[in-house]
Amino acid sequence: MKRYLWGGLALLLILVLGAAGYSLYHHATPYQELVDHGPSPEARANPYLAAEMFLRERGLKVDHANSLEVLASLKPVGNSLLLLGERSNMSPRQVDQVLDWARAGGRLIFVAEALWDEDTEQSGDLLLDRVQIHQQLSEDQEPPVQQDADEAFPKLTKIYLEDEQAPAYVGFDTAFDLSDPDNLAQSWANSATATHMVQLDYGQGSVTVLTDADIWKTPSIGLYDNAWLLWYLNTDTAVTLLFNTDHPSLWQLLWRYFPQALVALALLIGLWLWQAGSRQGPLQAPAPKARRQLREHLRASADFLLRHGGQAPLLQALHLDIRRRARRRHPGFEQLPTEAQWEVLALLSRQPVSTVQQALQPLSGQRLSSADFSHQVAHLQTLRNAL
Incomplete structure (x- = not known):
C-alpha cells in the first residue's frame, strides 16, 4: 500500500511540474537587456x-x-x-x-x-x-568694437x-x-x-x-x-x-593595492616593540625613606662650589650681599669713599670699624688656608646678618 502511495505522489509531482513548464514555455517572452558598467x-x-x-x-x-x-x-x-x-x-x-x-x-x-x-x-x-x-x-x-549680428554660434x-x-x-x-x-x-x-x-x-x-x-x-x-x-x-x-606627471609614491601604491599587508606589518612591528620594551630582570628596589638633612645638602653644595670655583667666588658673593643690604638701609652707599662705607657699615651693624675693615679687605689672588678662609667667611656672615 505504501509503495502505491509514493508512486502516486511522484506521478502527481511530475504532472504539476510538466504543466508549469508548459505554461512558462507558452507565456514567457525572451528579451535582451544592456547593462552599462560605466567607463573602462x-x-x-x-x-x-x-x-x-x-x-x-x-x-x-x-x-x-x-x-x-x-x-x-x-x-x-x-x-x-x-x-x-x-x-x-x-x-x-x-x-x-x-x-x-x-x-x-x-x-x-x-x-x-x-x-x-x-x-x-x-x-x-x-x-x-x-x-x-x-x-x-x-x-x-574690452568687448569687440563691432560684432556680427548674424553670428549663429x-x-x-x-x-x-x-x-x-x-x-x-x-x-x-x-x-x-x-x-x-x-x-x-x-x-x-x-x-x-x-x-x-x-x-x-x-x-x-x-x-x-x-x-x-x-x-x-x-x-x-x-x-x-x-x-x-x-x-x-x-x-x-x-x-x-x-598629460599626467603626478605619479603616486611607493607607499601610496602599496596602500592602494596591499592595505591588508600594511596593516598586518604595522601590527607585527607594534607587537615587536611591545615585546622589546617589556621589563627584564627583578624590580628595582624602592628608594629608602630616610633622606639627607638640609644641612648636609648645603654642605655638599658648598664643597662642590669650593672645588670647582675656588674661594674667590664664595667670598665675592658675600661681599655683594653685604653691599646690597647696605644700599637698602643707607641710600647713596655706593657713592661714599671706602672709609666712609666702613663707618656706615660699622654704625648699621654696631660693630667696630676694625672688624668691618678686616671682613671687607680686598681679595688677594693667594689661596687662604682652611682656617683663615673659615674665619673670613665667619666675619662676613656676622656682618651680613647684623644688617
Missing part, C-alpha cells in the same frame, strides 16, 4: 583615450608619456608633442629643453595655465611667458581655412582669452568674445597655445569639430601626449 579602467585612467583612438583611426602613430624625459629619444622633425597636463613644477631647464626641441623642427602644442599679471609682468607659467603670449579672463577684456571658436567656404567650429572654454602683444603669431582662432588658439613659427618648428584642452576629453571630443582640430594640428606627424 583604461578610460578612467586616461581622459584622452578617445582622442588617441581617433588619431590612430586616422593613421597617425600615437604614444603617451609621463615625463619630459621622452624628449631624449623623440626626434623633432615629424613629431608633435602635446603638453595637456599640469606643469606647475616645470623648471627653467625643462622649458629650455622643450623650446629647443620645437626650434629644431618639432611641433609643440600646450595649454596656457596661468593669467598674466600686469604688476609683475609675468604669469608664473614659464613656458607661456617664454613664447610671449598672455592669457587673461575674457570678462576683463557666438560661444564657439571659428577656424577658417583656405579653399573652405565655411569655418570649423570648436567648443573652447570662453572664460579665457589669449593675446599676442608683440604680434608674433601667424594665425589664431577666435570666438565672438575672445581668442582661444594662437599659432606661431618657432625656428624650424611651431608652437600652438590653447586656452584649454578639455575639448579633447571624453565626451567633448565628439562635439562640434573638436576631433577634427586635433587631427588638423597633428597632420603628418607622430603624436606624443604628455
Whole structure:
C-alpha cells in the first residue's frame, strides 16, 4: 500500500511540474537587456583615450608619456608633442629643453595655465611667458568694437581655412582669452568674445597655445569639430601626449593595492616593540625613606662650589650681599669713599670699624688656608646678618 502511495505522489509531482513548464514555455517572452558598467579602467585612467583612438583611426602613430624625459629619444622633425597636463613644477631647464626641441623642427602644442599679471609682468607659467603670449579672463577684456549680428554660434571658436567656404567650429572654454602683444603669431582662432588658439613659427618648428584642452576629453571630443582640430594640428606627424606627471609614491601604491599587508606589518612591528620594551630582570628596589638633612645638602653644595670655583667666588658673593643690604638701609652707599662705607657699615651693624675693615679687605689672588678662609667667611656672615 505504501509503495502505491509514493508512486502516486511522484506521478502527481511530475504532472504539476510538466504543466508549469508548459505554461512558462507558452507565456514567457525572451528579451535582451544592456547593462552599462560605466567607463573602462583604461578610460578612467586616461581622459584622452578617445582622442588617441581617433588619431590612430586616422593613421597617425600615437604614444603617451609621463615625463619630459621622452624628449631624449623623440626626434623633432615629424613629431608633435602635446603638453595637456599640469606643469606647475616645470623648471627653467625643462622649458629650455622643450623650446629647443620645437626650434629644431618639432611641433609643440600646450595649454596656457596661468593669467598674466600686469604688476609683475609675468604669469608664473614659464613656458607661456617664454613664447610671449598672455592669457587673461575674457570678462576683463574690452568687448569687440563691432560684432556680427548674424553670428549663429557666438560661444564657439571659428577656424577658417583656405579653399573652405565655411569655418570649423570648436567648443573652447570662453572664460579665457589669449593675446599676442608683440604680434608674433601667424594665425589664431577666435570666438565672438575672445581668442582661444594662437599659432606661431618657432625656428624650424611651431608652437600652438590653447586656452584649454578639455575639448579633447571624453565626451567633448565628439562635439562640434573638436576631433577634427586635433587631427588638423597633428597632420603628418607622430603624436606624443604628455598629460599626467603626478605619479603616486611607493607607499601610496602599496596602500592602494596591499592595505591588508600594511596593516598586518604595522601590527607585527607594534607587537615587536611591545615585546622589546617589556621589563627584564627583578624590580628595582624602592628608594629608602630616610633622606639627607638640609644641612648636609648645603654642605655638599658648598664643597662642590669650593672645588670647582675656588674661594674667590664664595667670598665675592658675600661681599655683594653685604653691599646690597647696605644700599637698602643707607641710600647713596655706593657713592661714599671706602672709609666712609666702613663707618656706615660699622654704625648699621654696631660693630667696630676694625672688624668691618678686616671682613671687607680686598681679595688677594693667594689661596687662604682652611682656617683663615673659615674665619673670613665667619666675619662676613656676622656682618651680613647684623644688617
